[in-house]
Amino acid sequence: MRVIARRTLREFWNVHPDAEQALRAWYHEAKAAAWANSAQVKQQFASASIISAERVVFNICGNRYRLVVSINYGCQVVYTKFVGTHAEYDAVDAETV
Secondary structure, eight states: OEEEOHHHHHHHHHHOGGGHHHHHHHHHHHHHOOOSSHHHHHHHOTTOEEOSSSEEEEEETTTTEEEEEEEETTTTEEEEEEEEEHHHHHTSOTTTO
């Protein structure tokens, strides 16, 4: 998969250094993946929440943080839509952010 907006992840871990290793690990796993559908994402990341056919929420760093992505399976692209704390996540709509 091609992961768009690694910079967003980097900017987040610069503010929350405890998330760096977990976000780097997620990035490398996602980059190496070739998901065809959300079931394959769920198979690889059992704790991920499938919001819609294209939206997935990942628990990061022991569920301290949330990462929302949009996945275009046909183009093999993952778009970073949101990364934040639980409180920040609660303030957004994961389907539209």
